Amino acid sequence: MAELQTVDRRSFLKISGLATGVVLSGGAVVAAVIGPRPLGVAAARQGEKVQFAFPEYPDVIIANLNDLVAGEPVFFAYPQAGQKNMLVKLGKSAEEGIGPESDVVAFSTACSHMGAPLDNVYNHEYGILGPCPLHYSTFDLSKSGMNVMGKASDHLPQVALQVDDSGDIRAVGMFGLVYGYPANLFARAKEG
């Protein structure tokens, strides 16, 4: 199989249970090296059947709870470079939200309809992401990225987060498939 060539060609980070350096879109660098996650950490999501082809998502520190300001998104790539996400403190409790108010969530910013970037359309008043610049799809971030208006047939993929005692927020998995990819952990998908 030609998987390695493809990975090299696209300069994807190799993910084989090792750490990943992640560049924040704002320019700040948050790098963390933490050991591989045990299998199925993210699968703890309640009431939903989660199918993970590759449970070995990287475990990456993306921000500190104490640095977050409500309504000011922090962007980061996860689980691989090129898969852009947005971490935000919604100011109201959210599904899968972390922190003392359960209001910190992270979502992919690639619209699950046709992939337009949703970086600039966060609406803090309603806690929604959208309308998407292409077809006006809009997602409710407090309801696990549900499409509340528009054309997407899937939720916006949500990043599974964990928070440490120190306030460090770690991305540990992904709910849903990021637009454009056949598998979130793309390089591994090729081996299947």
Place this chain on the structure above:
Amino acid sequence: MATRDFIPLPPADAEVKTMSCQYCIVGCGYKSYVWPASGPNGTPDAAGNALGADYPVGPLAGQWIAPSMYNVIRRADGNDYNVALVPDRECVVNKGNHSPRGGSNAQGIWSPYGPTYDRLQFPLIKLAGAQQPISWDAAIEIMAETIGYAKEQYGGPAMAIRFYAYQYYENTYPITKFYFGDIGTPNGAIHNRASMGGETTALSDIGLETWGTAYEDGLEAQTVVAWGANLYECQDVYFAEHIVPAAAPMVVVDPRKTFTAAYAETAVAGVHLQLVPGTDVVLAGAIARHILDRGWEDRAFIDANTASADDIAQEEAWRRKKWAATFDDYRAYVERMDAYTLENAARITGVPAEKIERATELIAMPNDDGTPRKTLLTFEKGATWSINYETIGSLGNLALLTGSTGQPGRGITRAGGHQEGYAGGADYPLDLATDTFEGNKIPNYIDQHMADGEVKIYHVIGANPLGMTNLSLRHHIGRYDLNTGLNYNRRWPDLFAAIRSQLAGRLSDDERFNVNLIRKTVAEWIDAQSPRTAAEQWRLLVLKEAHDAEFVLDLHCDDDALLHIFTSPELMPELQDLADWMGAAATLTAADSGGGSFDEVLPQLYRKLALANPGKPVPMASAAATLEYRGEADTFDHLGADDARRPDGDRRDADDGEPALERLERQRRRHRLRALRGREPDRQPRRHLGDRLRLLLRQLVRGLRRRGRRGRQPLGQGVGHRRDRGLLDVAAASAASAASAASAAGRRHAGSDGADRADGDRRTDVAHPALDGLDRQRRRRALPRLPLVDRGADDHVHRDDAGRPLVRHVVLGLRPGRGRGRERLRAHRPVRPHGLLLGLEGEVRALAGARTSPQRRRLRVEAAAGRDQEPAQPPPHAPARQRGRLAQPPHMVRRRPLPSPPVRKRASAPSSRPLSLPRTISTSSSSSSTLSRRMP
């Protein structure tokens, strides 16, 4: 939906087919990829997968397979296959785009691993009360034998057919060929119609096509009108790919601020006309008048294409003859109508005059070079499911005025609906139809012919006449407003508060006078209301029917219950006689149970008036009760037949073999009942072996528990009435659940009924003097322990201000002995209660006017029948008619040699037969079913 973080890719050699989306009329193209689930799967490089995509793909690629586009199916070979249904980026309609529905096409196909797993794989036949699977051969043989026998015995019209017209032409062709051609029955209709009629009859009368535009017109139009249509959310891809790119200004006519309306006002230079529902005709008339005032009509088109007086004189089609007008007549009509001036229209429709002006400019103001503006008129359910004929006719007239048909960027079209196609294998046999309207043959109204007993077999193909228009996104809407989710059968208005000031000082010492005055005042109050929501309108409609009736009976079916009734304390023990006739297991009374139940609204009025006017005689002039006809799963023929006999109270002819429906109809006629009917889903209990065992087990457990409490009582003995006995599985289960609900309710009685409401401990046993009597009754008559049903189950948990649940005061054990009680009742109230209708289809309301004068009753029945006879009239609640200002707009008619629709559907008007079925009120989607019956 399961969350997936990967999707297998179809290999390069996967089976590929081109298909269209199964959902809406836009008709997007999809590619279906099928390959063995065992693999091998495709690879992410372009050569390695069937989509030829190099993953990851970028925005707008149209090659990404979302999780909702993927499924696993099992084919007849017993093997599992992966399926991906991906928007076709080569299709000119969607260019790879998709809607939330289309993107989920793969979720709707049968999969042994998904929510669709329980779809039927074999024909089922009801044998011995249960649905049994049989072979296809056997099913076909049974159908053939039965249909053949019925045709031979009764003739073609004994067959009624209701069939779907979606998916492909191939489906309707054999159905119509068989039933309209070979069998020859006039009793047929497609899935959503009362008869074989069109949905936009006015448009075809005018000579315009329902689907008269091409998608390219959306990009060429200078103005796009969306009348009662929400293009962004309901025609997603048409809107996104064929209207948005040109950014033409839009005129959106919608009572709601939809996304399309917001788009019109913010994204493009359009206008949103937020009209009062049902005033479309006035709005269209005002626009037409404004066009004529300014001289913006397309004279060249009108002169060339509208009918002259001679054309109309030669017209043969009866509806065209009846409604047609020349342009000059039409102009005279529009200018004669006061309602169509800007000021009046603004007042009636609620749309500011300047917005109407702006919309008129957008629709009809000629371009600077003098060419007519290119206007694309689209309309959908807001127009078609409102006052159909007049609204669509008004829009058709607008299209003629502006020349919006048959030219690039100009046209009129429906904008919505499901995939539909109709190819007749045989024409509808109008010559066999027996329904007429004003002497003209019209297609038969199926339900009427079924009620008349003419139809022996009703063949339903891909349609659901029972649940028609009542399901939305697989949820039954029932009595809940589609938009607000409000239950219209709760929160009835407090009539006392509404009319007390009008009554002040006017009550006399004459009881009869007082009752008449109160009723008159209530009627005036109802007429003075202007409802803001569909729920409010329904409440007023029903109240109007009920306010002057001596008896108001609200027929219900509970989730799971024995027969019981709710009524007001003052009406006891009179209504106990009614309860006895019904065989009710319990009677529950309350002055005010909270939540505003219908059976309390009128008694409350009289009670409060009596209290407020101690010196004046105010009797309890409305005997209102809610009759709860068991549980929704108790759908058994013999129970229904028994209930149908009971309302009459006439035991003499109980067993003469008269079919239940006919008896019911006879009774309805005899008692001059007006019935309003709503519906919630019928639940046909499943009777698979596993279910039966589970039920039996539940009964045993509950029976044992009960026996533990109550001493030795054999299982099944606790069922209240003899006729229920033997229905062990249902009745005993109902009793058991009723008993458990009762114990829960009883706990609350202690709180609400006892002296100390604040008493936090409601777990004490029920303590009430009546209950001692109940115990005796129960022992004597083997009544179940406390057959109450928690009335506050789903939608109306009654609570007081502090949030504590309120439960009605219970009167039990008040069954008068048959002889003595009867005499007392006769002395007290000479007219025995009647006015029930079979309540097994769900929620049924019978509103009986038992003691109103015969003449009045007759008038009312005629009025009710008359309303249903006049299809082209607006329904009684339509503002146009309420206000008495509007005449019917005459519709201009196009000259003959215009293209007729490719598939010829016979035009229809509904039945003129006197109505003998109860009028149906669909409690969902406002008035769609009533209207569709009148205006197919």
